[in-house]
Amino acid sequence: MAKARDIPGIEPDATFREAAASAIEVRADEVFSFRDRALDTSDIEGVHDMRVATRRLRAVMEIFAVCFPKEQHRRALKEVKELADALGDRRDPDVMIDGLEAVAKGLGPADRSGIRQLERSLRDEQAEANERLAAMLDRIDRYRLRERLVALAAEARLG
Amino acid sequence: MKARKVKGLDPDGPLVVNMQRVIAVRIDELFGFIPAALDPANVTELHDMRIAAKRLRYLLELSQPLFGQPARKAAKVVKDLQDLLGEIHDCDELMPLVDRHVDGLRRADAASVVAATEPGADDLDPALVKDAPHRSHYRGLELLTVHARARRDLLHGRFVREWGELEERGFRDELEAALHPVEPPPEGE
Numbered sequence: 047m048a049k050a051r052d053i054p055g056i057e058p059d060a061t062f063r064e065a066a067a068s069a070i071e072v073r074a075d076e077v078f079s080f081r082d083r084a085l086d087t088s089d090i091e092g093v094h095d096m097r098v099a100t101r102r103l104r105a106v107m108e109i110f111a112v113c114f115p116k117e118q119h120r121r122a123l124k125e126v127k128e129l130a131d132a133l134g135d136r137r138d139p140d141v142m143i144d145g146l147e148a149v150a151k152g153l154g155p156a157d158r159s160g161i162r163q164l165e166r167s168l169r170d171e172q173a174e175a176n177e178r179l180a181a182m183l184d185r186i187d188r189y190r191l192r193e194r195l196v197a198l199a200a201e202a203r204l205g
Numbered sequence: 206m207k208a209r210k211v212k213g214l215d216p217d218g219p220l221v222v223n224m225q226r227v228i229a230v231r232i233d234e235l236f237g238f239i240p241a242a243l244d245p246a247n248v249t250e251l252h253d254m255r256i257a258a259k260r261l262r263y264l265l266e267l268s269q270p271l272f273g274q275p276a277r278k279a280a281k282v283v284k285d286l287q288d289l290l291g292e293i294h295d296c297d298e299l300m301p302l303v304d305r306h307v308d309g310l311r312r313a314d315a316a317s318v319v320a321a322t323e324p325g326a327d328d329l330d331p332a333l334v335k336d337a338p339h340r341s342h343y344r345g346l347e348l349l350t351v352h353a354r355a356r357r358d359l360l361h362g363r364f365v366r367e368w369g370e371l372e373e374r375g376f377r378d379e380l381e382a383a384l385h386p387v388e389p390p391p392e393g394e
């Protein structure tokens with residue numbers, strides 16, 4: 047899992063809004079740095095890293111909510127949550143399948159077959175989730191979420 | 206779970222003071238799930254406590270440059286708590302997922318057995334069930350549910366034990382004490 051980047055604006059003498067602006071810039075940048083790896087099904091860490099980065103972005107958007115223009119913030123936060131959900135739907139089956147495999151290993155071949163079948167069904171769901179994630183990433187590009195997050199940071203600085 | 210609103214935040218006020226306010230509310234929120242989360246039957250409260258732990262953890266991590274080592278240590282404890290509640294949540298998610306999957310297999314098998322009956326039959330021949338397509342799948346899936354239930358019981362027991370240890374050592378006081386700004390070094394050092 048990628049370590050969170052330090053936020054230069056989190057300093058003892060900063061105001062809440064200065065920190066808000068810095069935090070959203072750094073965390074948004076982190077999210078989009080994983081964008082190209084998120085759909086690569088051979089790289090399970092890509093989607094995980096983007097999901098964790100999205101959670102961190104969401105956290106700072108909620109913590110500093112009072113520093114941003116209400117409507118723009120509400121809309122951007124809604125999209126960040128939708129992105130987090132799409133990443134979760136894509137990632138959760140990996141975790142579940144790992145758990146199933148750990149149990150299956152301890153069973154005899156006859157008992158394993160049902161678990162293997164459930165794994166296949168989860169893989170099918172995951173493939174669908176990957177398509178939904180691709181559509182979501184296209185949408186956030188089309189509606190320029192990244193640019194709107196940067197604009198939120200600028201608004202926070204202006205006050 | 207919707208986070209509790211934090212009153213009195215001032216965008217133009219000092220970051221430290223605002224963060225202290227937010228963290229104090231999130232600490233209160235986390236502890237508000239006790240004693241409900243100590244009852245293993247309270248699935249929703251356990252799930253919500255995990256979310257509350259996650260919110261507090263991100264806040265503490267973010268605040269490390271303000272509150273220093275105590276905030277770092279507190280964040281680690283809260284992360285461990287969040288992880289444990291997450292493992293319990295995974296079991297709570299897995300069990301209904303397996304139930305739904307088994308229900309789907311049962312329906313498919315029943316349809317297949319009905320399809321194998323003689324046209325116009327008045328009743329079902331019991332022997333047909335031995336050819337149900339998914340007959341070999343049920344046992345492993347039952348064992349999977351048994352595993353998830355047993356693991357959940359064990360993890361919840363661990364949660365109760367670890368929470369008791371945290372309370373005994375005064376973890377809430379530790380968290381609240383972590384909210385003091387880092388002192389600058391004295392002149393000349």
